[in-house]
Amino acid sequence: MGASEGWVPVSKVILAKHAGFCFGVRRAVETARRSAPAVTLGPVIHNPRVVSELASIGVRSVSSPEEIPEGARAVVRSHGVGRETLERLKARGAEVLDATCPFVRRIHEMALSAERDGIALIVVGEERHPEVEGIRGWTSGESYAVATEEAALALPEMERALVVSQTTFIEGRFDRITQTIVQRVRHPEILRTICPATRQSQEEAVRLAREVDVMVVVGGRESSNSRKLYELVREVCPRALFIESAEELEGIGISATDRVGITAGASTPDCIIKEVVARMNDIEKQVTPSEEHVEQAETSPTESDFMADVEKTLVQIRPGQTITGTVVQITDDEVCVNVGYKADGLVKKADLSSTDVKIGDEIEVEVVKVNDGEGNVLLSQRNIVNRKVWDEIMAKHEAGEFVVGVGKEAVKGGLLADVMGIRCFIPASQLSLRYVEKIEEFVGQEMKLEIIEIDKPKKRIVASRKKVLIAEESEKKKAIWDALEIGSVVRGVVRRLADFGAFVDIGGVDGLVHVTDLSWGRVQHPSDVIKVGEEIDVKILNVDPARERISLSYKQTRPRPWAVAGDRYPVGSIVEGKVVRITTFGAFVELEPGLDGLVHISQCALTRIAKVEDAINVGDIVRVKVLDVNTEAKRISLSIREVLEDEALEPVPPAGELDEYSIVEVPAKDEDAVEE
Numbered sequence: 001m002g003a004s005e006g007w008v009p010v011s012k013v014i015l016a017k018h019a020g021f022c023f024g025v026r027r028a029v030e031t032a033r034r035s036a037p038a039v040t041l042g043p044v045i046h047n048p049r050v051v052s053e054l055a056s057i058g059v060r061s062v063s064s065p066e067e068i069p070e071g072a073r074a075v076v077r078s079h080g081v082g083r084e085t086l087e088r089l090k091a092r093g094a095e096v097l098d099a100t101c102p103f104v105r106r107i108h109e110m111a112l113s114a115e116r117d118g119i120a121l122i123v124v125g126e127e128r129h130p131e132v133e134g135i136r137g138w139t140s141g142e143s144y145a146v147a148t149e150e151a152a153l154a155l156p157e158m159e160r161a162l163v164v165s166q167t168t169f170i171e172g173r174f175d176r177i178t179q180t181i182v183q184r185v186r187h188p189e190i191l192r193t194i195c196p197a198t199r200q201s202q203e204e205a206v207r208l209a210r211e212v213d214v215m216v217v218v219g220g221r222e223s224s225n226s227r228k229l230y231e232l233v234r235e236v237c238p239r240a241l242f243i244e245s246a247e248e249l250e251g252i253g254i255s256a257t258d259r260v261g262i263t264a265g266a267s268t269p270d271c272i273i274k275e276v277v278a279r280m281n282d283i284e285k286q287v288t289p290s291e292e293h294v295e296q297a298e299t300s301p302t303e304s305d306f307m308a309d310v311e312k313t314l315v316q317i318r319p320g321q322t323i324t325g326t327v328v329q330i331t332d333d334e335v336c337v338n339v340g341y342k343a344d345g346l347v348k349k350a351d352l353s354s355t356d357v358k359i360g361d362e363i364e365v366e367v368v369k370v371n372d373g374e375g376n377v378l379l380s381q382r383n384i385v386n387r388k389v390w391d392e393i394m395a396k397h398e399a400g401e402f403v404v405g406v407g408k409e410a411v412k413g414g415l416l417a418d419v420m421g422i423r424c425f426i427p428a429s430q431l432s433l434r435y436v437e438k439i440e441e442f443v444g445q446e447m448k449l450e451i452i453e454i455d456k457p458k459k460r461i462v463a464s465r466k467k468v469l470i471a472e473e474s475e476k477k478k479a480i481w482d483a484l485e486i487g488s489v490v491r492g493v494v495r496r497l498a499d500f501g502a503f504v505d506i507g508g509v510d511g512l513v514h515v516t517d518l519s520w521g522r523v524q525h526p527s528d529v530i531k532v533g534e535e536i537d538v539k540i541l542n543v544d545p546a547r548e549r550i551s552l553s554y555k556q557t558r559p560r561p562w563a564v565a566g567d568r569y570p571v572g573s574i575v576e577g578k579v580v581r582i583t584t585f586g587a588f589v590e591l592e593p594g595l596d597g598l599v600h601i602s603q604c605a606l607t608r609i610a611k612v613e614d615a616i617n618v619g620d621i622v623r624v625k626v627l628d629v630n631t632e633a634k635r636i637s638l639s640i641r642e643v644l645e646d647e648a649l650e651p652v653p654p655a656g657e658l659d660e661y662s663i664v665e666v667p668a669k670d671e672d673a674v675e676e
């Protein structure tokens with residue numbers, strides 16, 4: 001709006017630094033906003049625009065607890081309420097969101113102490129003001145409200161009384177009234193409980209009003225705080241104005257040379273103040289903040305005590321601090337937490353480590369910002385979890401322990417994995433024991449990782465899966481080696497054959513079965529006995545962990561031929577065997593691997609022969625008769641001749657078939673048994 005519409009830009013507009021919402025009011029308004037739909041006991045602040053804005057989102061005001069629908073959300077505004085009102089609210093089953101200003105709550109505690117001490121409570125303030133009613137509601141003893149010296153003079157005479165003030169009461173007036181009170185109370189305990197925010201704003205407004213030509217107080221007509229501001233500035237600035245909105249500036253005679261001061265009550269929202277300023281000067285940025293009015297006024301000892309006392313009840317917080325708070329409200333986007341600070345804290349849903357929270361839960365949170373710009377404390381639950389996770393990861397790294405991660409994304413040069421919610425990088429060369437062609441195959445896969453590089457400040461972790469695999473293999477090997485017991489029989493798989501023996505995998509480690517340990521008999525090549533891939537039992541003969549050598553025996557898992565030779569080859573039986581060796585005194589015939597018997601030269605044929613080869617040769621398969629078995633001496637005497645004799649004595653086949661037989665001469669039996 002410019003001068004063309006009848007506005008005269010004034011030479012200087014000075015806005016009081018502490019004009020507008022105090023923290024208590026801001027907190028109550030925010031609580032009401034977040035609680036929608038909800039009801040408040042009385043308007044949350046005395047400002048029609050804010051009240052109607054709240055109404056538009058479902059926050060309406062009622063005048064008694066009984067008007068509150070059962071089970072509804074009830075916001076207690078910054079003025080606070082008495083004990084009985086609070087109980088009535090709870091009796092309605094209301095979900096009570098208490099936005100009582102911490103300064104006011106502290107006075108409630110003072111009222112309680114008066115009750116405990118059995119002394120009267122005198123509140124210097126307006127009897128019908130909700131804050132005064134609320135304060136008096138915290139003592140069941142005698143209590144009075146006095147707003148004038150006359151009212152103070154009318155008090156009954158008392159021996160003792162606790163005197164407190166309505167938080168927004170004018171300081172000078174409080175002093176005058178208390179001087180009167182001391183005439184009625186012999187031993188008064190006077191606590192100046194004027195809110196420092198109010199006092200600061202009042203003093204600043206008066207100082208500013210003295211220096212300007214026109215002083216504008218912006219505030220709701222119903223706001224006692226705004227009205228008191230106006231009363232104060234009017235005393236020092238005859239051209240003081242009390243307006244509710246910028247529209248009321250219409251037609252007010254302000255000249256171009258006027259210096260204009262602006263202040264606002266604690267319930268006046270910033271937007272209205274801005275509108276007034278813009279209307280006054282038309283260019284908001286030309287507004288000069290009243291630097292000269294921002295210095296702290298000196299405080300009297302009593303007031304300092306009160307402030308310190310209140311401060312003590314408030315939690316001191318700083319960014320990065322971990323505190324515990326109670327969940328007081330949950331909306332779609334955030335969780336509101338009472339941390340005992342003058343403003344409530346907000347945790348955005350994304351900053352919750354678990355969405356499984358409910359009103360009344362105590363949760364641990366980290367302070368991200370003491371003021372998010374709107375008067376709220378910004379909190380995070382996730383930061384705490386992250387910090388704990390980092391601590392845990394660091395501890396595991398320092399202890400040389402592995403962590404578990406899940407592959408999330410294949411990136412250039414490797415894989416990004418999630419380790420307990422923290423991102424870490426695995427270089428491609430560290431993914432496996434072998435070359436990895438498709439890194440994507442690891443996405444979604446859970447894997448054990450060893451952290452090989454960690455930089456907490458930079459939030460950087462590099463990990464290796466390969467190192468874990470190597471460690472696991474060596475661990476497994478060690479376990480296998482530890483479990484190897486000489487003399488025990490284990491199951492294995494034939495992996496490889498060589499001329500000198502067979503390599504057998506016995507569960508992660510390979511052992512060698514030497515060719516001589518493959519069979520009780522003679523073996524030309526291991527393939528004569530076993531095949532690659534065959535599962536066999538082997539006996540552990542020796543273990544040398546230092547050289548990583550294991551000697552195995554296959555034959556020792558098989559029955560020794562000599563142990564069963566007597567049963568298997570009874571004397572007189574005729575069996576087949578292979579001529580494996582010839583000597584001057586006879587031929588050795590293998591009945592089975594590891595079991596050879598001797599056919600003495602005299603037993604090699606029906607007739608006497610000069611040398612064994614005249615009858616048989618190495619490699620011949622012959623039928624032999626068992627003449628004797630001596631398992632102790634490991635000797636078996638065999639005879640080919642007796643087989644031939646027996647065959648010769650067999651009945652003569654019928655005529656016609658005889659031609660197929662040859663007539664042989666049967667020599668006399670040689671009884672000499674030749675032993676090996």
Ligand code: SF4
Pocket residue numbers: 022023024025078079101102103104167168195196197198266
């Ligand atoms: S004026 Fe003071 S006591 Fe009242 S609500 Fe604001 S901060 Fe609290």
